[in-house]
Structures are given as C-alpha cells and as structure tokens.
Amino acid sequence: MGQSTLGNKIDEARESFWQVSKDIWNCPELAYEEKKAHDTLVRFFSEDNSWAVDGHYKLDTAFRASWERRGSSSEGREIQIGFLCEYDALPGMGHGCGHNLIAEVGVAAGTGLKRLLETLPDCPHVKITVLGTPAEEAGGGKVDMVEMGAFEGLDVVFMAHPSQEDATYLPIVAEHDVVVKYHGKAAHAAAYPWEGVNALDAAVLAYNNLSVLRQQLLPSWRVHGIIRHGGVKPNIIPDFTELEYYLRTPLRKDLPAIRAKAEMCFRAAAMATGCEVEVIFAKNEFHDLLRIPTLERLFEENGKALGMEFITDITGSEGSTDFGNVSHVVPGIHPNFYIGSEALNHTKEYTVAAGAEAAQFYTLRTAKALAMTALDVLFCPELMQSIKTEFSDVKKNKIRSSRLTEV
Ligand SMILES: [Zn+2]
Ligand SMILES: [Zn+2]
Known part of the structure; x- marks a missing residue:
C-alpha cells in the first residue's frame, strides 16, 4: 500500500536528510559526547512543527521526536512505531562505523512515513517516535x-x-567489558628487583590464564583483550598495569558463567605475584539480539522490491550492539546494509565511504524498506499479532533464534 508513494516522500526530502548526515559526519563526536549531532537532529525535527521534540531526552545527548495521528478507522487500533538513530563516532577515525548513516536512516524513515500518513484519508491511530x-x-x-x-x-x-552487504540479520552476541588493574610496588629492576611487586607479571599471567581458559570454553564464546598499561621503563619494576577484555557469549544467560571464569583468571594472577587487583565490570552488559521472523521476512520482501540483494550466508559478524538489549523489551529489527564500498567497518576507508555521496542511494533505499515494513505492520493487524506472538515465544524459550552455535 502506497509503497512507491512512500519512496517518493523520502526522495522529495533527500537533500535535507543528506545534510543531516553530512553535518554529523563532519563533526565526529565520541560516545555520550554527541552534543552537536544531538543539536543537528533536534533542529531538523523542530523545523517541522508537527513533531513534538524532546531534546536531552533521558540522556544528555539523546532525543525523542514524536508525531501522532488519531485513528480514523473503525477498529480503534493504536500502534506506536519507533525508529532509532545512532550518531557516535570512533576514537581517531571519525565515522568509521557509519553511524551518521544510521541517523539518516532513522530520520528519513520516520519523516517519510509521517508524510505519507498525513496524506491518507483512513488510518489507524498511530504514533511515530524517532x-x-x-x-x-x-x-x-x-x-x-x-x-x-x-x-x-x-x-x-x-x-x-551500515555494513558490507545487505543482510536482514547477522549474528549479534551478548557481551560484557571488564577492566582489570594490578597494583604492585616499584623497585630498581637491576639493583633491588626483590624489593618490587611486579604488576606487569600479573598482567602477563592474566593474559596467559585467559589464553589457556579459551580451550575450555564453548567454541562460540569469545574472550579477547589488550594490555593498556604495561609499565613505564624497563629498569623500573612496574607498579601498575591495566588490561581491558571483552567477554562474549551467544546468549545473555551465559554471561555470568564467562564472567566468573575470567575473574578467576584475573585474581589468580594477582595471587601469584602478590599484587592487589581491581576487577571492574562495565556498568552495562550488551545482550544478544532476539529475532522476529515476520519482521525479517517483511523487510526482505520490501528490500528486494527496491533492488536490495540479501546475502543468505549469515555466518559472518559475531559483534555486539546495545540494540540487543532493546530487542528483549520491544520486538524489532536491526538489518545491515551495503553502502557502495567494500571497505570494512572500523577503518579509515569506511569513514570515507560513510561520508561519500555514493552511500546516499543505499542509505535511503534502506530507509524506504524500513518505512515500508512499518507501513505493512500498521495496516495489517494480523502482522502485528504475529510479531507479538513471535516476540513472546522467543523470550519464553530463551533461545537464540539464529543458527545454533552450541555444539
Ligand atoms: Zn562499530
Ligand atoms: Zn556501529
């Protein structure tokens, strides 16, 4: 219904969407510091009086833009549709993950759907939230x-x-960051080494403990880390070292187990060397992504109608995203899209690709496919019912509905 018109609604305003994307790309800001991106997006929605805009919504650099239309159909249904924008950059490389394009997709899909619904004579009660x-x-x-x-x-x-290919789903696993600090005692490394307590030895032992542990983990679990501080000078026994590790499991329910195993490795290294240790887990853990087959099917159908070519082999990414946590409280979809470049995310080449005009066609095509999927859900109560049923099933079963990696 109205799909080509929906595409037109997005195309009509394509310059303004690209401007938002360019403004964010030109001024990359790190996590929780996205002040200019926040202001750019808030300004975009505020220019159209029909959006209710809340700047600094819940977090300083978060926002909410909402538009509501009371239902005119007899069924009295009410649906609230959300589009999400991300806009943080990476240290040292700008928008190497293309989050300026995520923001653009959210803006374009939300705006396009709103503009189409404004023209329709009959419509359920709908609220769009970006x-x-x-x-x-x-x-x-x-x-x-x-x-x-x-x-x-x-x-x-x-x-x-943004990615290297169009994919309705790529494996998203649960993840938790941990920082480990060892405190030892400095001493001259040649004159009085016996007076020292070597924090670098603790870090090295911890690294090796984790490497040995790896063989005893399920093949689908991941531990990977760096030594962030390893001492200051070879002739000083290091009195401080710091490591950072990411711990990943396909299901969030397994995070406590991998945390406990890793923590034993970190503490054992402290005990062996006589160092004091701090094991500091990040405030937030990231959850696996719950899949909703109906949403994936609809998105793929709409994408194909627009010329997207979806990969069928989804054995690629095993990354993590905070959208995983969202997927446990609201049914949703987090597809990946090609942006006209073979460059890989988190590289300077990808930064260039994410700011290039060539990415615009693919970005807006993805926005159209998302908006069309929202339109399908809006006008077909059976689809919304299937989505709700699948969401409750996938939560109840507590299974990851992707390929089974536990063997
Ligand atoms: Zn990234
Ligand atoms: Zn990203």
Whole structure:
C-alpha cells in the first residue's frame, strides 16, 4: 500500500536528510559526547512543527521526536512505531562505523512515513517516535535508555546498520567489558628487583590464564583483550598495569558463567605475584539480539522490491550492539546494509565511504524498506499479532533464534 508513494516522500526530502548526515559526519563526536549531532537532529525535527521534540531526552545527548495521528478507522487500533538513530563516532577515525548513516536512516524513515500518513484519508491511530540513542560504540546508551523506560509503549522498533552487504540479520552476541588493574610496588629492576611487586607479571599471567581458559570454553564464546598499561621503563619494576577484555557469549544467560571464569583468571594472577587487583565490570552488559521472523521476512520482501540483494550466508559478524538489549523489551529489527564500498567497518576507508555521496542511494533505499515494513505492520493487524506472538515465544524459550552455535 502506497509503497512507491512512500519512496517518493523520502526522495522529495533527500537533500535535507543528506545534510543531516553530512553535518554529523563532519563533526565526529565520541560516545555520550554527541552534543552537536544531538543539536543537528533536534533542529531538523523542530523545523517541522508537527513533531513534538524532546531534546536531552533521558540522556544528555539523546532525543525523542514524536508525531501522532488519531485513528480514523473503525477498529480503534493504536500502534506506536519507533525508529532509532545512532550518531557516535570512533576514537581517531571519525565515522568509521557509519553511524551518521544510521541517523539518516532513522530520520528519513520516520519523516517519510509521517508524510505519507498525513496524506491518507483512513488510518489507524498511530504514533511515530524517532529516538536518538547515543553511545553505541562505548557504554551502551540504549541500555541506559531501556532502564529509564524510553522504550515503554512502543510496539515495534526499527533501525539499520551500515555494513558490507545487505543482510536482514547477522549474528549479534551478548557481551560484557571488564577492566582489570594490578597494583604492585616499584623497585630498581637491576639493583633491588626483590624489593618490587611486579604488576606487569600479573598482567602477563592474566593474559596467559585467559589464553589457556579459551580451550575450555564453548567454541562460540569469545574472550579477547589488550594490555593498556604495561609499565613505564624497563629498569623500573612496574607498579601498575591495566588490561581491558571483552567477554562474549551467544546468549545473555551465559554471561555470568564467562564472567566468573575470567575473574578467576584475573585474581589468580594477582595471587601469584602478590599484587592487589581491581576487577571492574562495565556498568552495562550488551545482550544478544532476539529475532522476529515476520519482521525479517517483511523487510526482505520490501528490500528486494527496491533492488536490495540479501546475502543468505549469515555466518559472518559475531559483534555486539546495545540494540540487543532493546530487542528483549520491544520486538524489532536491526538489518545491515551495503553502502557502495567494500571497505570494512572500523577503518579509515569506511569513514570515507560513510561520508561519500555514493552511500546516499543505499542509505535511503534502506530507509524506504524500513518505512515500508512499518507501513505493512500498521495496516495489517494480523502482522502485528504475529510479531507479538513471535516476540513472546522467543523470550519464553530463551533461545537464540539464529543458527545454533552450541555444539
Ligand atoms: Zn562499530
Ligand atoms: Zn556501529
């Protein structure tokens, strides 16, 4: 219904969407510091008086723009649709993950759908909410926002992430960051080494403990880390070292187990060397992504109608996103999209691709496919019912509905 018109509504305003994207790309800001991106997006929605805009919504650099139309159909249904924007950059490389394009997709899909619905004579009661969700690359702004109730009332949420290919789903696993600090005692490394307590030895032992542990983990679990501080000078026994590790499991329910195993490795290294240790888990853990087959099917159908070519082999990414946490409270979809470049995310080449005009066609095509999927859900009560049933099933079964990696 109205699909080509919906595409037209997005195309009509394509310059303004690209301007938003360019403004964000030109001024990359790190997690929780996206002040200019926040202002750019708030200004965009405020220029159209029909949106109710809440700047600094729940978090300083988050926002909410809402538009509501009372129903004119007899059924009295009410649906709240959410589109999510991300807009944080990476240290040292700008928008190497293309989050400026995620923001653009959210803006374009929300705006296009609103403009189409404004022209329709008959429509269920609908509310469109575009949520600005900061700090995906570090911290997990969506986790904070879930805890603060920002997703309450939404029936379904949509976002899309730039990638190397069009994919309705790529494996998203649960993840938790941990920082480990060893405190020892400095001494001259040649004159009085026996006076020292070697914090670098603790870090090295911890690294090796984790490496040995790896063989005893399920093949689908991941531990990977760095030594962030390893001492200051070879002739000083290091009195301080710091490591950072990411711990990942396909299901969020397994995070406590991997945390406990890793923590034993960290503490054992302290015991062996006589160091004091601090094991500091990040405030937020990221959850696996719950899949909703009906949403994936609809998105793929709409995408194909627009010329998207979806990969069928989804054995690629095993990354993590704070959208996983959202998917446990609202049914949603997080597809990946090609942006006209073979460059890989988190590289300087990808930064260039995310700011290039060539990415615009693919970005807006993805926005159209998302908006069309929202339109399908809006006008077909059976689809919304299937989505709700699938959501409750996938939560009840507590299974990850992707390929089974536990063997
Ligand atoms: Zn990224
Ligand atoms: Zn990203």
